Amino acid sequence: MPNNDIESIAIDTYNKNMEYLKEHEKELFDKLKLYELGIELKEIKSGHELEYKDDYFDILDNKTNNFYYNQNSAEYSKERVSKINFNAETNSFRTFYDVSYEKELGDNAKNLSIYSHFAFGNAPVINYVNNNLPQKQIMKNMYIYIIFGVGLGLHISQIDKKVNARLYLIIEPSLEIFRLSLFVTNYVQLTQSKIVVFSISENKQIFEEKFSKLHRQYHSYNHYLKFFLFSNNCESYIKTIQTVLVSQSYNLYSYDRSLQSLKRTYDYVIEKFNFFNVSEDYSFEVFNNKPVLFLASGPSVQKEIDFLIENQNKFIIVSILTMVNFLEKHKIIPNVIVQYDETPIVMKLAINKIKDKDFFSDTLFFFSSHVHKNLMHSFPKDNIYVYNALFEAKKGFSFIVSPSVGEISYHILLKLGANNIYILGLDMSYDPDTGKSHHDENHDQIGSKNNNTEESLANFNLRKNILRMKGNFIDEVETMAVFKVSINHINIYTKKYKKLKKLKLFNLSNGVYLEGMTPLRAKNITLEDKKELNKKFIRAELVKSLESISGNDFSEADLIFNKGKLAAAYRLKENFEAFYIGIKYSSSEKFLELLTSYYKELARESECKDLNLIIENYCQHNIGYMFYFMNIKNIANPKKHIKYLVKAFSTQVQKIISAYIDVLKKVKN
DSSP states (O other): OOHHHHHHHHHHHHHHHHHHHHHHOHHHHHHHHHHHHHHHTTSSOOSEEEEEETTEEEEEETTTOOBSSSSOHHHHHHHHHTTOOOBTTSSEEEOSOOOOOOHHHHHHGGGSOTTSOHHHHHHHHHHHHHHHSOSSOBBSOOOEEEEEOOTTSHHHHHHHHHHOOSEEEEEESOHHHHHHHTTTOOHHHHHTTSEEEEEESOOHHHHHHHHHHHHHHTGGGOSEEEEEEOOSOOHHHHHHHHHHHHTOHHHHSOHHHHHHHHHHHHHHHHTTOEEEOOSSOOOOGGGTTOOEEEEOOSTHHHHTHHHHHHHGGGSEEEEEGGGHHHHHHTTOOOSEEEEOOOOHHHHHHHHTTOSOGGGGTTOEEEEETTSOHHHHTSSOGGGEEEEOSSOOSSTTOOOOOOSSHHHHHHHHHHHHTOOEEEEESOOOSOOTTTOOSSOTTOTTOOOSOOOOOOOSTTTOOTTTSEEEEEBSSSSEEEEEHHHHHHHHHHHHHHHHHHHHSOOEEEEOOSSBOOTTOEEOOGGGOOOSOOSOOOHHHHHHHHHHHHHTTEEOSOOHHHHHHHHHHHHHHHHHHHHHHHHHHHHHTOOHHHHHHHHHHHHHHHTSOOTTHHHHHHHHHHHHHHHHHHHHHHTBTTOSOHHHHHHHHHHHHHHHHHHHHHHHHHHHHHHHO
């Protein structure tokens, strides 16, 4: 073909691609146009050029004078794609934790309470699938497929012919490389029949948000997430995907805990504990411009103990619960203690070590609505203010949820109007000197760092794999995925409230750098007012402000609100029974179709949205296994498997609905 014709076809392909991007991917289109303008104005020097040679296109690197392919690009792409297979366990991200349960656990789960550990509720489905999978697991269909690296994009259409996925996530770090591919590859044709999501030259945060949303939306299909690694410049994207997958919210907080949270929330309203409304942002005068020292249990708090003892009365001190032993030992009286976690072990290890509870007689306690009852009754009722943990019992009171108490405490401070905050002990990393994650006296010590930097998803773990992030006082610190999730939440809160008001935020910890906070050594703090604060006055003012946004009973509006939730739960129960009958005798294809439609149904708004979320959490633990199992080739007697799986799945969902109804009936009674 004459070169003029080739050039004409390339330009036509480019124009059609750009027209599509302008209409459907405006942000990417604008990015490309801005790049082209920079080239025209000679503000940007092109690093790569598209060349046609010997009947194929290649990319020339202007700096090294080397070619991207340095061989026939079409043949090379074809050869690479030929190695793709449908084996679930090769070239894939495993999106689940590999667990197995004793057979007896699966058999007995139907007789156990839905409030039992989620392992009991999951065992019937997970055990059955694991025990019936063939040794070699070849999938019938790939629904989602990730392509790392674009090059000229020649492999993308070939992948589609072989894989025929419903959705492609195309990742390319270089905007320039992607732009050159627009001359060669007809992306428009691919988008006519498939969903195509582009991630081109996106920073880590934007990509993380995009992938997280995508994974949540198509969760049922993603038991194993297959990928094609075309180029090796996508390492940061791979790490981000790994972090997202191991920190999925349904794994961090399971449905049995959610149900328990709901039950305790209603119990504590019935017991007339003070609940404070967190649906709005407030400006408590008591916090206005006064220095607030927020203490968490990172190793930095131990290093600054002399500063704490000497300056404790110059700050409003807010601490997380696990610091109580440390504070009592060093005679530091906190103004506020915050707790979120509901597990009994946290309460026992912290509270049982207190020598004199009267030491905290002037302290106010902000407890989440699902903390253990023994903790709720460990301190004077009048000193306790409850915030909703996951769900509302009182209409419009909203809730606060995050992975851990550190960022929840920080969020509450911002919400109540604190605008001059000093943070100590929120290291969110391993200490550079000791290698520890918490101070020595903290019972939640994760321990010394593990040098496991293995990047395969099979070994990637929230609390084991080391991640490196920018340090607060040093260039780089070592952390882990479980901290990274919390760090993201802290940064989101800071960004939000800095837009709303002027904040003075100081990070005193020798840990990870937190966005929007000024790194400051404790010894360098210069308070405008060096006088000690009147702690009794501060307590009285804080109580007065809290009382103005609190309630300790069901109002008439609350009763109507909960009556509507109860009626909606009964309707959901009827709808689920109809679904159960419809799915019971279906074929494999119909089974998957009905599972998907039911999962989507749960996402719809309704008066019992909290029940929907609890069932959805159970589904997230189990539907992926069922969907995957029925998508494996050569599964004998599928109707037999469907019958068992539907029964196991339905039993647990019906238990959840019944438990929810029992909780709501307490309000009616």
